[in-house]
Amino acid sequence: MIEQRQTKNSFLIVGLVLAACASSASAQYPTPENRPARAAESELNAEESVVTSTVAPNSAVEAALFYLFGGTLLVSALGVCVTKSVVRMATWLFGALGAAAVLYFLMGAAFLGAIQLIVYAGGTLILIVFGVMLTSKSPWVRFDCPRIEMWAAGGVVGVLFVALTTLLIGTQWPTLSAAAHPATIAEFGKELLTTYLVPFEVGSVLLLVVMIGAAHLARQEN
Amino acid sequence: MSIGLLHYLILSAGVLCCGLFVMMTKRNAIGILIGIELVLNSVNINFIAFDRYRAGGGMDGQIAALFVIVLAAAEAAVAVAICMNLYKNINTIDVDRGDALHG
Amino acid sequence: MTQLSVPWRPRAKQQHGPMAALVAGFAKALYATFAPLVRAFPGPLLIGAIVTVIVGVWANYLVFEFVDTALVAADTNVVAETGLFGGLLAITEVRAGLIAAGVPGAGTLCYLLYPLQYGLVRDVIGAGGLLGFISVIPLYVIWWERKVAGRIQSRTGPMRVGGWHGWSQSMADGIKLICKEDLCPADADRPLFKLAPYLAFVPAILAFFALPFGTYWVFREVDVALVFILAMLGIEVLGVILAGWASNNKWSVYGAMREACQMVSYEIPMGMALLIPIMAVGTLSLTELGDTQSGGWTSWIVFRNPFTFVAAIAYYIASLANCKRAPFDLPESESELVAGFHTEYSGFRWSLFFFGEYAAMFVVSGLCVILFFGAWYSPLPMSLAESWGLGDSLIARAIKGLLFAGPLWFVGKCVFLLYVQIWIRWTLPRIRIDQVLYACIQVLLPLMMVVLMGHTLYELFVPTHGLVWSIFNIILSLIGAVAVLGMIFIATYGFWNRVGLVGSLGVETLPGS
Numbered sequence: 117m118i119e120q121r122q123t124k125n126s127f128l129i130v131g132l133v134l135a136a137c138a139s140s141a142s143a144q145y146p147t148p149e150n151r152p153a154r155a156a157e158s159e160l161n162a163e164e165s166v167v168t169s170t171v172a173p174n175s176a177v178e179a180a181l182f183y184l185f186g187g188t189l190l191v192s193a194l195g196v197c198v199t200k201s202v203v204r205m206a207t208w209l210f211g212a213l214g215a216a217a218v219l220y221f222l223m224g225a226a227f228l229g230a231i232q233l234i235v236y237a238g239g240t241l242i243l244i245v246f247g248v249m250l251t252s253k254s255p256w257v258r259f260d261c262p263r264i265e266m267w268a269a270g271g272v273v274g275v276l277f278v279a280l281t282t283l284l285i286g287t288q289w290p291t292l293s294a295a296a297h298p299a300t301i302a303e304f305g306k307e308l309l310t311t312y313l314v315p316f317e318v319g320s321v322l323l324l325v326v327m328i329g330a331a332h333l334a335r336q337e338n
Numbered sequence: 339m340s341i342g343l344l345h346y347l348i349l350s351a352g353v354l355c356c357g358l359f360v361m362m363t364k365r366n367a368i369g370i371l372i373g374i375e376l377v378l379n380s381v382n383i384n385f386i387a388f389d390r391y392r393a394g395g396g397m398d399g400q401i402a403a404l405f406v407i408v409l410a411a412a413e414a415a416v417a418v419a420i421c422m423n424l425y426k427n428i429n430t431i432d433v434d435r436g437d438a439l440h441g
Numbered sequence: 442m443t444q445l446s447v448p449w450r451p452r453a454k455q456q457h458g459p460m461a462a463l464v465a466g467f468a469k470a471l472y473a474t475f476a477p478l479v480r481a482f483p484g485p486l487l488i489g490a491i492v493t494v495i496v497g498v499w500a501n502y503l504v505f506e507f508v509d510t511a512l513v514a515a516d517t518n519v520v521a522e523t524g525l526f527g528g529l530l531a532i533t534e535v536r537a538g539l540i541a542a543g544v545p546g547a548g549t550l551c552y553l554l555y556p557l558q559y560g561l562v563r564d565v566i567g568a569g570g571l572l573g574f575i576s577v578i579p580l581y582v583i584w585w586e587r588k589v590a591g592r593i594q595s596r597t598g599p600m601r602v603g604g605w606h607g608w609s610q611s612m613a614d615g616i617k618l619i620c621k622e623d624l625c626p627a628d629a630d631r632p633l634f635k636l637a638p639y640l641a642f643v644p645a646i647l648a649f650f651a652l653p654f655g656t657y658w659v660f661r662e663v664d665v666a667l668v669f670i671l672a673m674l675g676i677e678v679l680g681v682i683l684a685g686w687a688s689n690n691k692w693s694v695y696g697a698m699r700e701a702c703q704m705v706s707y708e709i710p711m712g713m714a715l716l717i718p719i720m721a722v723g724t725l726s727l728t729e730l731g732d733t734q735s736g737g738w739t740s741w742i743v744f745r746n747p748f749t750f751v752a753a754i755a756y757y758i759a760s761l762a763n764c765k766r767a768p769f770d771l772p773e774s775e776s777e778l779v780a781g782f783h784t785e786y787s788g789f790r791w792s793l794f795f796f797g798e799y800a801a802m803f804v805v806s807g808l809c810v811i812l813f814f815g816a817w818y819s820p821l822p823m824s825l826a827e828s829w830g831l832g833d834s835l836i837a838r839a840i841k842g843l844l845f846a847g848p849l850w851f852v853g854k855c856v857f858l859l860y861v862q863i864w865i866r867w868t869l870p871r872i873r874i875d876q877v878l879y880a881c882i883q884v885l886l887p888l889m890m891v892v893l894m895g896h897t898l899y900e901l902f903v904p905t906h907g908l909v910w911s912i913f914n915i916i917l918s919l920i921g922a923v924a925v926l927g928m929i930f931i932a933t934y935g936f937w938n939r940v941g942l943v944g945s946l947g948v949e950t951l952p953g954s
Contacts, residue, residue, distance in 0.1 A: 182341045186349045193356035193376055202368050203686050205360075207633060209372050210640075210679065212353070216379050219346075223390040225400050228407075230668035232382075235407050238675020239705065240375065240414045245682050246701040247368050247418040249694060251425040259365035259432040269362035273355045280351040289343045289391075301664060301725055304397060312401050319408050326412040333419035 181222055189215035200260070202248050206241060213237050227301050346387035353380035367421045367431040371414060378410045461619075468616040479609060487608055494577075495849070498570055502658070567660050568650075575646055579799035580611040586863045593867045621788035626689060629785065633687035638786065638793035641680030645800035648673035652807050653728045654848040655817045666727040667715065667812075670804060671708075674763060677801055678704045681765075681772060684794070685782035696781025699874055700772035703762055706881040707769075711759035713889040717752040717896050718742045718812040727808075731816030735846070738820035743813040744918040746903070746910070748896035753813040755885055755892070757858075760805035762877070764798060767866035771874055806858035810851060814858075817851040819844060 192211035199205045213236045220229035308316050353376055360373030382403045389399025421431050428435055479486055584599065588606065591598025599607030625634055651666040653659035663669055678700060685697020719725060721742055722733050734741050743753040762769040773781035783794050810816060826845045831837035842849065872880070903909050 179341050182345060186345070189349065190352050190356075193353045196372060196376060197356050197359050197363075201630070202366050202372075203630070203683070204633060205364075205369055205372050207636070207683065209375060210676075212376060212379065216383060219349075219383060220386055223346075223386050225386050225389070225403070226663070227665050227668070228382075228386065228400055228403055230665045230672055231404065231407060233672035234668055234675055235411050236375070237679065238672055238708070240411055241679060242675075242682060242701050242705055243414055243418050244368055244371060245679070245686065246698065246705075247371075247421050249686065249698050249701075251368070251421055251431045259369075259434070261363050261365050266363050269359055272362070273359045276358070277351060277355040280355075281348055284344060284347050284351065289347075304400065307397055307401060308404075315405060319405060323408065323412055326415055330415045330419040333416070334422050 178222065182219070185215045185218045185222070188212075189219065202252070203245060206244050206248070209244075210237060210241055213241070227304055343387055343391040346383055346391075350380040350383040350387070353377075353383065365432050365434055367424060367433050368418070370433065371417045371421075374413070374417075375410060378406055382406050465616075465620045468619060472613070472616060483608065494573075498848075501566060501570065564660075571649055571660055572646070575649055575800055576796075578803050579796045580615070582799045582802070582859055582863075583614075583795070584608065584611045585860070586866075589860070589863045590867045593864075615792065618788055618792040623789060624785070624787045626785050628689045630687040630689065633683050634785075635790070637680050637684035637687055638790040638797075639680070640683060641677050642793040642797040642800075644673040644676040644680070645797040645804065648804045649800070651727070652804060653731060653811070653817075654851050655846070656728060656732060658817075658848050659728060662726070662728060664724075664726045667719070667725050667730075667808070670808060671712065671715070674801060674804065675704070675708065677797055680797070681782050681794075684786070685772075688782070688785040690785055692778040692780075693782050693784050696772040696774075696778050696784075700765065700782065703765070703769060703771065703874075703877055703881075706878055707759045707762040707885075710755060710881060710885040710889045711763060713886075713893055714752045714756035714759060715808070715812060716893065717749055720896060721745060721749065721900060727811050731811045731818075734815045735818050735823040737818075737822030737825075738815060738922070739914055739918045740822070741813065741815040741918075744914055744921055746896065746899050746913050747917065748892045748899060749813065750917050750920075751888070751892050752896070753809070755889055756813070757809060757861075759881075759885065760809060761862065761865065762881070764801040764805055766802065766862050768869045768872050769877055770866070770871060771877060774871055776871075802859055802862060803855055806855040806862070807851070809858055810854045814854055817848060818846045819850050821845055 189212050192208045192215060195208035196205050196212065199208060213232065217229040217232040217237075220226075220232060357373045357376030357380060360376060361370050364370050364373060385399040385403040385406065387399075389397060389403075392399070424436055425431050428438075584607070587610070588598040590596075599610035601607055602610045602613045625631060648670045650660045651663045651669050653662075653666075681700050682697045685693040685695075685700070688694075718730060722730050724730060730742075738744070742749050744750065761767075765772050771781075772778075773783060775781075778784070783791055786794065821844060823845055826841050831841060841847075
């Protein structure tokens with residue numbers, strides 16, 4: 117019995133040592149100065165966006181990704197239009213927000229894409245679903261609007277879309293910068309705290325006011 | 339075929355129209371809020387697309403989009419609080435029923 | 442056959458689709474083949490599997506590196522990896538590069554290495570490895586949790602399946618769960634009910650794609666990795682909330698509401714705690730954050746100053762709430778809400794929630810390790826390795842990886858933090874929802890504000906190499922070392938002396954045994 121136990125332990129030790137040796141792959145030990153090869157490579161890629169770091173501008177891959185996620189965005193937006201249940205609408209909205217975030221990544225605005233996901237999908241959407249839970253009496257409650265209004269709204273929106281599209285197609289847009297210019301977070305932050313300092317501070321005051329205001333509005337009556 | 343500014347602009351026009359339609363036809367206050375979020379997103383796509391396809395450096399478009407996101411979050415918080423207040427007062431969030439000031 | 446009168450609506454016998462039958466049949470065949478083997482050689486098989494996986498991953502890495510260097514050496518001055526579809530080199534050039542590097546068997550090897558210069562092929566291999574890791578981690582953490590829970594409650598936990606301490610219990614459970622019926626309540630919101638588990642599961646996996654396991658061990662080097670991972674953790678919560686709502690069951694809705702308000706509150710102190718290492722280092726890239734901590738355990742960010750020390754603890758508490766672990770497991774509190782948001786789920790969809798939860802546990806532990814506890818570096822300083830002058834041979838790398846840095850250290854630290862999460866879950870009582878919110882809004886949030894201000898002032902006004910800095914640094918490092926060593930000592934003491942815990946008393950033998 118004791119011998120058996122010992123063999124098991126020795127298996128364990130041998131295995132762990134082997135595993136430790138095997139998992140030791142870092143090639144050169146990277147101090148910040150000592151990262152030459154990949155650093156050069158990442159400088160090569162610096163102009164491209166993050167998730168799609170291998171997508172070259174104006175390539176077929178970019179077009180495919182645009183049509184895929186642009187299509188998802190439009191389908192989700194239409195889904196929001198035709199759905200009756202509010203929570204399902206919120207789910208469609210989640211699809212739209214996610215697809216929009218991918219489009220931001222595609223346009224080289226990685227930071228905004230991530231912020232979009234964290235603020236909208238992680239915060240606003242949860243708040244909306246939470247609001248639905250607090251204010252609905254049953255999952256089947258629907259507030260329908262008259263059919264005639266639907267048609268009227270559809271007509272107005274359709275006319276607007278056609279007008280906008282003709283206008284957009286008819287305009288001569290400058291196509292000067294085909295490659296996405298790199299937007300590192302450092303630049304972004306510097307810009308935010310120098311050129312846009314006043315709006316930034318106003319934004320933070322606004323958030324504070326909103327926090328107090330929302331808490332005041334939603335408080336329990338004594 | 340290369341993707342240009344026009345593609346993004348047409349896409350965002352489509353999303354804008356969907357958002358407007360939602361705002362016009364939904365009677366649920368939170369549904370209207372969802373429509374507003376769609377409209378704000380279409381605006382953001384425009385901002386970032388202009389930023390991307392514009393001549394020269396700078397990131398004005400991205401920073402404008404960041405402020406839009408901040409405003410949208412703030413607006414959603416207040417709107418949900420208002421919805422809860424509406425529910426507390428008239429026991430529903432059907433916006434057609436909140437007509438006490440209608441006269 | 443007579444129809445019995447039953448209070449529920451009788452249904453036609455469910456026919457399994459061909460896909461479900463295929464999966465279940467495959468799982469059963471696999472188990473029937475391997476069960477006898479496993480029963481015969483349990484320990485060696487387990488260790489062999491672990492070693493094979495790690496050696497395989499390592500070999501993969503070496504091949505990638507070799508392709509890079511060998512192909513660059515083939516008298517082109519460009520990096521071989523050029524894009525998803527475009528490879529630069531032809532087969533003949535690869536062969537020439539291999540022959541130039543003096544590799545035996547270049548004639549056949551070049552056909553194997555040629556595809557590796559395409560980004561797509563590398564991505565597929567990398568994603569495959571990552572998915573394998575993600576599916577193994579929950580299986581073994583669940584097994585480990587059951588063992589720890591058993592020991593804490595003076596039981597043994599799973600002992601039978603697979604032989605050696607029930608090590609394949611989770612796989613057997615997985616097969617059972619796949620074979621179970623996928624129920625959907627009649628009044629549930631069907632599409633949302635079916636969608637919600639995927640929304641809880643997929644983001645947790647996506648988070649792994651930006652999480653570095655070592656300096657070059659990351660699937661995608663994202664310079665906003667931290668924000669991206671936080672966003673993915675937030676989306677996971679959306680899945681839980683939708684599950685609770687779509688179940689159309691009051692317990693589930695209560696669970697979902699608790700999850701929503703708990704998450705929205707705890708994201709704020711968590712984000713503020715994460716800001717502190719970011720401010721100290723000045724980057725959002727997880728790889729760079731990890732690489733600044735290579736100077737031994739005193740250079741870990743947690744021991745940098747008193748404020749980072751507090752922030753690490755606050756982050757750990759907030760991360761418990763974030764992946765709804767006890768004492769914050771109110772969304773699924775089984776004593777009051779049946780099972781909370783997953784009351785109505787069964788079978789495969791139910792297991793998806795757990796995969797998501799355990800993957801998220803690993804991700805938050807990984808963030809904690811990278812941001813505060815020295816990432817993939819061991820407590821020994823890297824400068825020591827350089828002073829030894831080991832060179833760059835395979836053996837030297839193995840020694841460095843064992844002693845100084847590497848994915849093994851990262852995974853080891855994460856597993857230790859996972860163990861602490863499990864330990865907390867089985868020893869602390871669950872707290873009430875108002876206590877949860879009180880702890881966040883009136884304790885953690887003001888504390889984090891003070892810590893944030895204090896950290897800013899400290900970084901601005903205290904020089905990072907002066908006397909004050911080293912005093913704080915050394916004191917904090919010693920506290921940390923004493924805490925960890927003490928924990929390990931108590932645990933080993935209890936383990937070797939077989940202390941059975943009954944109530945709050947340590948007794949040498951269990952009553953009645």
